[in-house]
Amino acid sequence: MALDILPLLDIKSSISKPYITKDQFKQTRNNIPNNNMLLDGYMLNKDLKFIKKIGAGTYGLIYLVENIYTHQRFAAKMLLKQPPFTQGDPKDSQLNKKLIQQQFYQYFYSHNLPKPTSMNLNYIRDQGHDCQFLTEISLHLKAHEHPNITTIHQVYDLDNFAIIILMDYFEQGDLFNNIIDKQIFQKHRFDRQILMKNAMLQLIDAVEYCHQLGIYHCDLKPENIMVEYNPYYQRSQHSSIIDYKELRLSLIDFGLALDTNLICCNACRGSSFYMAPERTINFNTNKIIKSLIDMSQFQSVYDQPNTNLSNCKYLPTLPGDVWSLGVLFINITCSRNPWPIASLNDNSNDVFKNYILNNNHSILSSILPISSQFNKLLDKIFKLNPNDRIDLINLYKEVIRCDFFKDDHHHSHHHHRHRNQQLYTPPETTAYNSYVSDFDEDDEEFYTDDEEIEYDEYQQDQITYQTKQQQPFYKENLQKFALETPSNSIVY
Structure with a gap:
């Protein structure tokens, strides 16, 4: 990435979690393959579990995720750093969407318990325009404290693979x-x-x-x-x-x-x-x-x-x-x-x-x-x-x-x-x-x-x-x- 990763790390002190049950531990260890390449039931990290897909675009996926301890729900917008555009017109995006779904599925299927890096929101807000992956997030963060603009709760860097934006989830839809x-x-x-x-x-x-x-x-x-x-x-x-x-x-x-x-x-x-x-x-x-x-x-x-x-x-x-x-x-x-x-x-x-x-x-x-x-x-x-x-x-x-x-x-x-x-x-x-x-x-x-x-x-x-x-x-x-x-x- 164009930005120095050090200032992006969230250096807040860690919060102790409740004791994890055996069933919850199994959830974090057993990714079951499926023909639809869905992430339902897989883990985003040690706290967040994928519930269902609620959106898809030319550059990524939107999933409903839930904290397995607090049961708080978020919309996770996941953007690939290198979208797999097909030859021809990239705006004909149906095949691209399938390829993106496949890439995310393969990543999370092969990583039983991913460890995405938490990024510093203040740094992204002030300096994110210098990085193409973070420009959208930077502008959103500058305005997200208004009650009519969706709050961003966290941004994760997933290896050199994707950026994940954790936002408010609206059950009633758009x-x-x-x-x-x-x-x-x-x-x-x-x-x-x-x-x-x-x-x-x-x-x-x-x-x-x-x-x-x-x-x-x-x-x-x-x-x-x-x-x-x-x-x-x-x-x-x-x-x-x-x-x-x-x-x-x-x-x-x-x-x-x-x-x-x-x-x-x-x-x-x-x-x-x-x-x-x-x-x-x-x-x-x-x-x-x-x-x-x-x-x-x-x-x-x-x-x-x-x-x-x-x-x-x-x-x-x-x-x-x-x-x-x-x-x-x-x-x-x-x-x-x-x-x-x-x-x-x-x-x-x-x-x-x-x-x-x-x-x-x-x-x-x-x-x-x-x-x-x-x-x-x-x-x-x-x-x-x-x-x-x-x-x-x-x-x-x-x-x-x-x-x-x-x-x-x-x-x-x-x-x-x-x-x-x-x-x-x-x-x-x-x-x-x-x-x-x-x-x-x-x-x-x-x-x-x-x-x-x-x-x-x-x-x-x-x-x-x-x-x-x-x-x-x-x-x-x-x-x-x-x-x-x-x-x-x-x-x-």
Whole structure:
């Protein structure tokens, strides 16, 4: 590793453990082989036992682990230092995931009682950006004391094999599962609009806290938000909107996060449903965008090597997270997405093009069951120019006073809800992607001046996606369709 291992060792005095029983001793000595290459029942170290797999990505696994003495549970995110990429496109990750599962299985099967090295969290937080394996953890650690950001309890170095991050475990799962499967907002027995505001304000609070620290998440989506929810909790008459006894949301996965307030105009970073248009289109080379936005307002860099039209402009990073919040707000209120991607390059993306090119901002309230007041709030978020988007402080205030559903317009457009089938697509997911991004910042690539041509392959994926959506689509198929949708957390 690039860092000196000595400062990373946790030098806290050891804590005495209870007497270990014979059954517990056998658990630490007998790894039983299995055909599925699962780690269930194996030991992570002398204290922690693997319970079940709860996530998988292109770079590692997520396992539920339990302390055999205290029975406290954690989510263990395990990242290989040298992922076994196959030949061809590494973003086609299914085979890679199987190879990663195999590598972890072989390691733990051959090590009855591993001894991972405990690393110093303060050192990682302050110096981890110098090591590619620790950048994500470093940014996460800088923000994890906030109640809406998942706590990291420990980081382990497993030989020269993997890094293991021990985090809070959320039994109720991620926000996607709670929106679609459990329908916690739609089925809330009390004031569901207050519950929705509780969720939104917590998300704004978390993003603002990160912003104050100079951190930008860049991959806000329901799969990266964990949930604690009490459906039986009834608020007191004078309780504030943010009430953690009712609901607590917690951000995870800082794998795509940045610590710079500017991002290159040709960088595409995030997940397609939630990316702002400046992350899907190169604003400085796209003729339509340049006819709509004065690009001279953005910072230019000409004194660096290989600087050209496609990479000389730098746009603000924070408005990208603000845009993602807007899509999340629609997820929370309507259990749907406004468009598959905020791009003008997709010929089938009629809603977004209508919204931007024809300035038809009423299109959202005509096809979503929302009030005109909420529609106006979304207008302040979904500005094409990132400099024009509402700031977080005013967004917080607007959410507090907004009524999402009640006005005369709500009743007049209700019968149009089936006009656009793509709105029946819930927030995208895969079977295992909570706690982990499919792509990390080490995959960074960039658009060229011929971005419209190079983007064809991605457009074709979206056309295939749109074709699926033109098939009859019923409410009971929401979950199945979502799980069949390819995961596309991406970074270029």
